[in-house]
Amino acid sequence: MINKDVVIIGGGAAGLAAAVACREKGIEDILIIERESNLGGILKQCIHDGFGLIKFQHSYTGPEYAQKYIDQVQEHGIEFLLDSMVIDITSQKVLTVVNKSGLKKYRAKSIILAMGCRERTRGAIGIPGTRPAGIYTAGVAQNLINIHNYMIGKEVVILGSGDIGLIMARRLMLEGAIVKMVLELLPYGSGLPRNFNQCLADYDIPLHLNHTVIDIKGQKRIEAITMAKVDSKGKVIESTCQEISCDTLLLSVGLIPENELSKMAGIQLDPLTGGALVDEYGQTTINGIFTCGNVLQVHDIVDNVSLEAEHIANGVERYLSSLLKPKNSIKIEIGPGLRYVLPQHIQYLDDTVFSFRVKKPGNKKQIIFRNDNRIIKKKSFIRVNPAEMIRIKLTSSELSDIKHLKVELN
Amino acid sequence: MKKEFVCIVCPNSCRITAEYDGWEIKHIEGAQCKKGEEFIRNEIKNPLRIFTGSVKCKNGNYQLVSVKTNKPIPKKYMKQVAQKTHELVLEAPVEIGQVIISDILGQHADLVATRKVKEKN
Amino acid sequence: MKKNTEDRFDVIVIGAGVVGCSIARELSRFKVKVAVLEKESDVGWGSSCRNSGVIHAGFNNKPGTLMAKYCVEGNQKFHSIAQELDVPFKKTGKLVVAKKNNEITGLKKLKRQGELNGVKNLEIIGEQEIKKLEPNVRGVAALLSPETAITSPYLYTIALAENALKNGVRFYLNTEVENIKKKTSGEFFLKTQNKQFIADYLINSTGVYCDEIARMAGIDCYRIYPCRGEYYVLDKNASSLMNHLIYPVPHIEEGGLGIHLTPTVDGNVLIGPSNEYIDINKRNDYAVTMEVLFKLCKEAQEFLPAISPRYFIRNYAGIRSKQTPPSQGGYKDYVIEESEEAPNMISLIGIESPGLTAAYPIAKKVVSMIDQKEKLTPNPHFNPYRKGILRFEEQDDETKKELVEENSDYGEVICRCEQVTKKEILEAIDNPLGARSLISIKYRSRAMMGRCQGGYCQTRILELLKEKYNYNWNDFLLRGSGSYMLTGNRSNGEPGI
Known part of the structure; x- marks a missing residue:
């Protein structure tokens, strides 16, 4: 058994930022466990730019953004394991790790879960039809093209307008494929608005809202899909069915926080986010186990992942110094119009960043934090969009002597 | 002419409405920052984009070096630059910022590496 | 001129499904030269990999039929075969659940039928006992069959x-029989795309293609009505919802056992199969349909309200080789015979459920038919044992530790959902049959079978294939020839045209 102060599971954006922040707070004994051969997580394959505008006021590509943190990890001499998989984790914070050099057990005083997320697949959304080759999730396609130098198809239809799908639409066009269309079940796009502009509009790729794929054809390689319009209840309108020939179907239909290890440890999850139930320091239902990044909630911007990770490092530091003493546990009530709010509860009443998403797009909206009838904070937005996470900070003075907290969209 | 644009400069994705006559802008509304206004000026006159892509690399811990133009280039050149990236083979090691092609297509921007690639051990 | 090679065998088995492979194995107990011809790139890609994986006890079939007899025998023998072949086998037991009181007579009928067939330990239990065995399942009574296994x-x-x-x-994959001729010498002459074969005996174990x-051999008396069954595969997280196989009371006229819930040996749960007759020309159409997927979910929820779409990880379909037309429904007994039109050709017709359970007794029967005519000599070198791929995930920590020390490839977990290591995947890639489609690797190793469906490991497996076999982009296949996964290299570092 090897003892560690902090073990971080995952060496992607969240894990790296958490490690650097922990070290900068004076925590010495940190170990990052990464299952791949290189640090950086999903950023490694996100070779497009647009990362870092909030954090560094500069637009970086994914690999550049990751390298900034990898350099810091190395400068600080933070220990990391590559090609290593955590195969077990207990509520007592004992981790079983396997890699080429063997199977080892670690006992951590504190654990930071930063495993990221996985893509929703065809099977999960139950697209009917045959099961030929040529159906890829956008992230797998991105990996094959940007890391492995392969082309995945020539004539592509994309289902779902998540950011990775939009980014891949442009990538595929630049690499010589034809992207015929992007279909989105919802009446609005799921990705960031700028990506509809620079990835679809720039390349004349049509976006069909309220449309989905209702059949897949082809025995060996996909030959066609059937697209159809859906009504306001999401029901297929039969008369709108249309067959579209293609040799590739790309899916960008959502991301799921990868919480298998969290479940193993016995951590309670929030069905609304798919991530853990946490307090204002990202501490889960097991004291000393923290979580941040896409494993906590799916982010749209990596900068927010870094910020979230840096924030929870405060909690880790206090936990290790036994300074994390609950004052008053307050469950956050979610008002109508919001899909979720994080944290789900606060208990120290320190400065807290709340993050949340709205259920549907809207103009001229207000977010109101309320303690019963008293308004604690109010912020106005020209536009709100489910694709864009909202983050609002409440200071400890704003949170002092509250009994109840509700977040509303008006 | 009046048109709504979505600014791509930052994640705010401002919806900017611009009234213009030819290349001359009469009125701009909706931009939350100066960069947004500049973006619109270019968008009307000569839309500019950062190109990103990758180039094959030998003997490295990655098969591909990701690359970008260090300045925005006219959007009409994007496919031509992509073609250039297909025709190159680099040799590891490669550092971030290393110039791969200078003044690409005469557009006053360099194609630079965005991934650090170490020599395969 | 194209030069064809001819291969001569005592027995040729057409079709490498579970029945064809059972027959091949039973024949290998004797000194007989045997070949198996399979049109797909691997064995078992027809109905054999597209079913519920149930070793039935034998109470669903009419007494006196081959179906009943072989099912009961197959169930009783399965344990020892599974041990010889290192195949997973779990005696989970099954509950046939009556949702309403008027279905209880159906349960009693099933019990009586099962007992006539020789099924042991059948018992009818009440609502309270159902709750005890299966707290999440709704029903008023159930037939408990402890002998049913997976x-x-x-x-x-x-x-x-x-x-x-x-x-x-000898196994010939990617070898589709195009033509069969009976020579005057009595031998069979088989034409395939690349090769020709000669055989004294021919076994037709081609499932849904048997007619x-x-x-082709001049026998025109068989009719097959393909009947599709669609399934959902549920996440392993759903396995805690149930312990037994959960079936509805079957309506015999439907020709299926009704949509049921089956735990798999890997810890997933299956919902299905549905029951729709399809056009004879579409007997290779394994598509799933929107209507049926919807129905599967709805019917499963009637037993197990906790089932929800969030558990779904995949869907698939299988096709039953039925001899009864849609107008008639129900079952017609297996036909295993040598017909007058083609002596020495043994036809296996209508081997639908419980074909998986019955495969062994069917194979014994086929071999005995040949033995009666030929007086076969035992093969003194026959070895009944076979070792499967050792599953790293199933070992305790001590064993895992030793395994990694022995071979560091066990220390590289490639598929995270199913915790499959590089060692296991390399063994799967190196399989003795030489089947290297991704689906072949998946079936053997479980990699890509979990909740992310290969999102994490698929690219890594392609890399392993590239490392090991120097695969080019056009060598990667999902499911046999034509199912190419890639369309080129992104860049060859050469000037474009």
Whole structure:
């Protein structure tokens, strides 16, 4: 058994930022466990730019953004394991790790879960039809093209307008494929608005809202899909069915926080986010186990992942110094119009960043934090969009002597 | 002419409405920052984009070096630059910022590496 | 001129499903030169990998039928076969659940039928006992069948084939029989795309294609009505919802057992299969349909309200080789016979459920038919044992530690959902049958079978294939020829045209 102060599971954006922040707070004994051969997580394959505008006021590509943190990890001499998989984790914070050099057990005083997320697949959304080759999730396609130098198809239809799908639409066009269309079940796009502009509009790729794929054809390689319009209840309108020939179907239909290890440890999850139930320091239902990044909630911007990770490092530091003493546990009530709010509860009443998403797009909206009838904070937005996470900070003075907290969209 | 644009400069994705006559802008509304206004000026006159892509690399811990133009280039050149990236083979090691092609297509921007690639051990 | 090679065998088995592979293995107990011809790139890609994986007890079939007899016998023998072949086998037991009181007579009928067939330990239980055994299941009464078990139908088929191969049987994959001629000498002459074969005996174990193959040999008396069954595969997280196989009371006229819930040996749960007759020309159409997927979910929820779409990870379909037309429904007994039109050709017709359970007794029967005519000599070198791929995930920590020390490839977890290591994947890639489609690797190793469906490991497996076999982009196949995964290299570092 090897003892560690902090073990971080995952060496992607969240894990790296958490490690650097922990070290900068004076925590010495940190170990990052990464299952791949290189640090950086999903950023490694996100070779497009647009990362870092909030954090560094500069637009970086994914690999550049990751390298900034990898350099810091190395400068600080933070220990990391590559090609290593955590195969077990207990509520007592004992981790079983396997890699080429063997199977080892670690006992951590504190654990930071930063495993990221996985893509929703065809099977999960139950697209009917045959099961030929040529159906890829956008992230797998991105990996094959940007890391492995392969082309995945020539004539592509994309289902779902998540950011990775939009980014891949442009990538595929630049690499010589034809992207015929992007279909989105919802009446609005799921990705960031700028990506509809620079990835679809720039390349004349049509976006069909309220449309989905209702059949897949082809025995060996996909030959066609059937697209159809859906009504306001999401029901297929039969008369709108249309067959579209293609040799590739790309899916960008959502991301799921990868919480298998969290479940193993016995951590309670929030069905609304798919991530853990946490307090204002990202501490889960097991004291000393923290979580941040896409494993906590799916982010749209990596900068927010870094910020979230840096924030929870405060909690880790206090936990290790036994300074994390609950004052008053307050469950956050979610008002109508919001899909979720994080944290789900606060208990120290320190400065807290709340993050949340709205259920549907809207103009001229207000977010109101309320303690019963008293308004604690109010912020106005020209536009709100489910694709864009909202983050609002409440200071400890704003949170002092509250009994109840509700977040509303008006 | 009046048109709504979505600014791509930052994640705010401002919806900017611009009234213009030819290349001359009469009125701009909706931009939350100066960069947004500049973006619109270019968008009307000569839309500019950062190109990103990758180039094959030998003997490295990655098969591909990701690359970008260090300045925005006219959007009409994007496919031509992509073609250039297909025709190159680099040799590891490669550092971030290393110039791969200078003044690409005469557009006053360099194609630079965005991934650090170490020599395969 | 194209030069064809001719291969001569004592027995040729057409079709490498679970029945064909069982027959091949049973034949390899004797000094007989046997070949198995399979049109797909691997064994078991027809109905054998597209079913519920159930080793039935034998109470669903009419007493006196071959179906009933072989099912009961197959169930009783399965445990020892599974041990010989290192195939997963779990005696989970089954509950046939009556949702309403008026279905209880149906349960009693099933019990009586089962007892006539020789099924042991059948018992009818009440609502309270159902709750005790299956707290999440709704029902007023149930037939409990402790003898019902589950296996991995594809691993079983693969194991049979590998054992047969080891005992001298030749397997020809990607070899579709196009033409059969009976020569005056009495031998059969088989034409395939690349090769020609000669055989004294021919076994038609081609499942849903059995009528077509029979017709090639001049036998035109069989009719097949393909009947599709669709399934959902549920996440392993759903396995805690139930312990037994959960079935509805069957309506015999439907010709299926009704949509049921089956735990798999890997810890997933299956919902299905549905029951829709399809056009005879679409008998290779394994598509799933929107209507049926919706129905599967709805019917499963009637037993187990906790089932929800968030558990879904995949869907698939299988096709039953039925002899009864849609207008008639129900079951017609297996036909295993040598017909006058083609002596020495043994036809296996209508081998639908419980074909997986019955495969062994069917194979014994076929071999005895040949033995009666030929007086076969035992093969003194026959070895009934075969080892499967050791599953790292199933070992305790001490064993895992030793395994990694022995071979560091065990220390590289490639598929995270199913915790499959590089060692296991390399073994799967190196399988004795030489099947290297991604689906072949998946069935053997479980990699790509979990909740992310290969999102994490698929690219890594392609890399392993590239490292090991120097694969080019056009060598990667999902499911046999034509199912290419890639369309080129992104860049060859050469000037474009």
